[in-house]
Amino acid sequence: MEEIITGLTFYLFAAVTIASAIMVVGSRNAVHSVLFLILAFFTCSALFVLRGAEFVAMILVIVYVGAVAVLFLFVVMMLHVGENRLFQGVRRFGVVGVLVGLAVAAELIIVISTRAFRQDTPAVASNPTTADLNVTEALGQILYTDYFLLFQMSGLVLLVAMIGAITLTLRQRDGVKKQSIPQQIERKREDAVALRKVESGKGIG
Amino acid sequence: MNSNFSDIAVILPELLLAVMGMALLIWGAFRGNRDFHVITLTAAALMFAAAAVAIVSPTGGGFNNLFVNDAFSRFCKVVIFGAGGVSALMAVTFSSDTFRRFEMPVLMIYAATGLSIMVSAQDLMTVYLGIELSSLSAYVLAAMRRDNLRASEAGLKYFILGALSSVILLYGMSLVYGYTGGTSFEAVAAGIGGDASFGLIIGLVFLIAGLAFKISAAPFHMWTPDVYQGAPTPITAFLATASKMGAFALVIRVMMEPFADITAEWRQIVILLAIVSMVWGSLAAMWQTNIKRMMAYSSIGHMGFALVGVAAGSEAGVTGCLVYLATYVVMNLGAFALILSMKRAGRPVESITDLAGLSRNRLPMALALLVVFFSMAGIPPLAGFFGKFLVFTAAVEAGFWWLAVIGLVTSVLSAFYYIRIIKIAFFDEPTDDGEFDAADVSLRAVYGLSAVFLLLFIAFVRFVVDWASASASVFA
Numbered sequence: 055m056e057e058i059i060t061g062l063t064f065y066l067f068a069a070v071t072i073a074s075a076i077m078v079v080g081s082r083n084a085v086h087s088v089l090f091l092i093l094a095f096f097t098c099s100a101l102f103v104l105r106g107a108e109f110v111a112m113i114l115v116i117v118y119v120g121a122v123a124v125l126f127l128f129v130v131m132m133l134h135v136g137e138n139r140l141f142q143g144v145r146r147f148g149v150v151g152v153l154v155g156l157a158v159a160a161e162l163i164i165v166i167s168t169r170a171f172r173q174d175t176p177a178v179a180s181n182p183t184t185a186d187l188n189v190t191e192a193l194g195q196i197l198y199t200d201y202f203l204l205f206q207m208s209g210l211v212l213l214v215a216m217i218g219a220i221t222l223t224l225r226q227r228d229g230v231k232k233q234s235i236p237q238q239i240e241r242k243r244e245d246a247v248a249l250r251k252v253e254s255g256k257g258i259g
Numbered sequence: 260m261n262s263n264f265s266d267i268a269v270i271l272p273e274l275l276l277a278v279m280g281m282a283l284l285i286w287g288a289f290r291g292n293r294d295f296h297v298i299t300l301t302a303a304a305l306m307f308a309a310a311a312v313a314i315v316s317p318t319g320g321g322f323n324n325l326f327v328n329d330a331f332s333r334f335c336k337v338v339i340f341g342a343g344g345v346s347a348l349m350a351v352t353f354s355s356d357t358f359r360r361f362e363m364p365v366l367m368i369y370a371a372t373g374l375s376i377m378v379s380a381q382d383l384m385t386v387y388l389g390i391e392l393s394s395l396s397a398y399v400l401a402a403m404r405r406d407n408l409r410a411s412e413a414g415l416k417y418f419i420l421g422a423l424s425s426v427i428l429l430y431g432m433s434l435v436y437g438y439t440g441g442t443s444f445e446a447v448a449a450g451i452g453g454d455a456s457f458g459l460i461i462g463l464v465f466l467i468a469g470l471a472f473k474i475s476a477a478p479f480h481m482w483t484p485d486v487y488q489g490a491p492t493p494i495t496a497f498l499a500t501a502s503k504m505g506a507f508a509l510v511i512r513v514m515m516e517p518f519a520d521i522t523a524e525w526r527q528i529v530i531l532l533a534i535v536s537m538v539w540g541s542l543a544a545m546w547q548t549n550i551k552r553m554m555a556y557s558s559i560g561h562m563g564f565a566l567v568g569v570a571a572g573s574e575a576g577v578t579g580c581l582v583y584l585a586t587y588v589v590m591n592l593g594a595f596a597l598i599l600s601m602k603r604a605g606r607p608v609e610s611i612t613d614l615a616g617l618s619r620n621r622l623p624m625a626l627a628l629l630v631v632f633f634s635m636a637g638i639p640p641l642a643g644f645f646g647k648f649l650v651f652t653a654a655v656e657a658g659f660w661w662l663a664v665i666g667l668v669t670s671v672l673s674a675f676y677y678i679r680i681i682k683i684a685f686f687d688e689p690t691d692d693g694e695f696d697a698a699d700v701s702l703r704a705v706y707g708l709s710a711v712f713l714l715l716f717i718a719f720v721r722f723v724v725d726w727a728s729a730s731a732s733v734f735a
Contacts, residue, residue, distance in 0.1 A: 165434075165458075200323045203322035203326055204384050204385065204388055207376065211391050211392050213369075214392060217284070217399070218366070218395065218396075220362075
């Protein structure tokens with residue numbers, strides 16, 4: 055009974071994933087495409103939960119749905135991609151695209167069906183931990199001990215990416231009127247207001 | 260817990276640069292570009308300090324066998340940090356009122372850190388992260404002069420092709436992992452067990468193609484001329500020296516450590532890359548009119564010559580490579596200091612014909628140019644000759660006399676365009692544009708010292724070769 059339920063859940067989520075993936079490419083409205091992409095991410099993360107990889111599932115939701123998809127949505131809305139422009143090149147590039155897709159699919163099938171992988175690799179890959187830990191704990195323990203150097207280096211890569219993004223986009227323009235609070239507080243009454251005696255009928259002159 | 264104090268000791272030069280890079284970043288963030296000169300000078304001093312630390316830092320592995328500091332990586336680090344420091348010195352003179360960014364020295368420091376981690380890598384994951392750290396810094400450095408059309412084009416091209424090469428590299432790595440069952444060099448070597456499966460060879464081909472992008476060996480060199488021309492000249496100098504040294508040392512390490520047992524399989528690819536690079540680097544350089552583009556093709560050719568040493572697959576070959584690369588770095592630093600000195604009325608000029616009549620106007624600069632370019636052509640007794648001699652003898656000893664013959668023929672071809680520059684500088688009539696501005700003291704020091712080094716190399720060639728062969732003995 056339990057197996058049947060697991061199987062049914064798997065096929066349900068898998069079918070939704072594939073259907074929404076097709077809709078990402080096929081949808082006429084770019085915003086709908088992004089929304090279908092989010093649906094695909096959610097169902098994928100459900101598939102990961104079924105497989106017992108709850109950490110990857112969480113990361114998929116947090117990173118891809120929370121950050122990447124929202125970014126996509128922003129870009130799509132900012133670029134204002136209309137329906138007709140989205141499908142402009144289909145006739146010209148469609149054949150090439152299908153060919154590339156077929157080539158990638160063929161490669162994947164060859165790679166997966168080949169028996170030349172080392173015998174223990176699939177076993178190791180599907181059971182990364184030997185200790186009695188859940189995936190998140192096991193990942194954390196490896197990441198902060200065995201792979202500590204790699205963790206720190208990833209931090210440096212992100213730092214460089216941040217420096218790069220700021221350097222290449224931040225512009226300091228001249229003549230921008232900005233509010234400077236210290237300057238406002240420093241300002242004395244004498245700097246701004248002057249009392250003049252004005253004789254009647256003559257003006258300041 | 261695996262990390263302890265000995266881990267810190269082996270990674271000391273990188274640690275110094277990474278931490279001090281952050282300090283410089285904070286300094287720059289507070290003081291802005293006003294302190295550009297001081298920050299850049301500090302960055303140069305830090306790189307020289309890191310080179311000194313690299314000489315004395317203890318050898319040994321660390322970080323759960325992800326990283327190693329051995330004689331080979333020490334040699335490479337000294338060259339990388341030295342070249343990085345000199346490039347940073349050149350950057351001091353390069354700044355102008357319109358272009359002065361304190362991020363430049365900071366990113367140079369991080370690029371050098373990435374390069375030096377690459378040459379110490381003991382695991383494919385360390386290799387990848389080292390490459391990304393250095394390349395990401397290099398993309399930004401190339402595009403930093405963003406109001407300049409050429410610089411933007413250079414940055415974009417470099418970024419897209421670099422990302423593509425990283426993808427290829429990762430694909431190769433994942434195949435290697437799949438067919439050997441490990442990412443550490445030791446595990447890969449054990450997984451190969453002296454017999455390469457078909458899938459492993461495909462992974463190896465992708466891996467080499469990705470690395471060839473980084474050393475810009477033909478036919479993976481498309482980005483090089485545009486990036487060399489568009490990037491600010493001190494950055495071009497950095498890419499041509501430190502980056503090349505780091506990436507090439509990584510090629511040597513990857514070929515000689517995990518794949519040492521299947522030399523016959525990778526040798527064919529390396530030989531192909533070497534021949535195409537030597538021929539294309541020599542031929543395409545002849546038609547260039549911009550001196551920075553010419554230097555790009557020249558560096559493609561030089562990578563081809565150095566790959567001959569890798570193809571030999573022996574300790575002698577690695578020794579030859581290291582000597583070749585060390586002299587190549589010195590020659591290029593001298594050449595780029597000369598290019599930076601080509602200025603008229605404060606504006607840099609980059610055409611080869613602008614050098615006409617240099618010997619009459621500025622004799623010391625012309626003499627330095629003579630030494631640097633004769634050395635690049637490999638004319639004895641200058642330094643460039645010894646590198647070529649060592650890699651070709653290593654190839655002959657390994658039984659590839661025909662490869663050495665191709666190398667000799669192409670190096671004669673390449674001598675044509677090096678000597679053409681000397682001919683223009685010494686025998687052509689000066690143009691009406693007037694003479695070059697007096698070069699900055701530090702630039703004169705760089706090209707002067709480089710020329711003296713290349714001239715006197717014969718006096719201490721034994722010392723350099725001994726050091727290089729001690730470094731190469733890691734792969735015995």
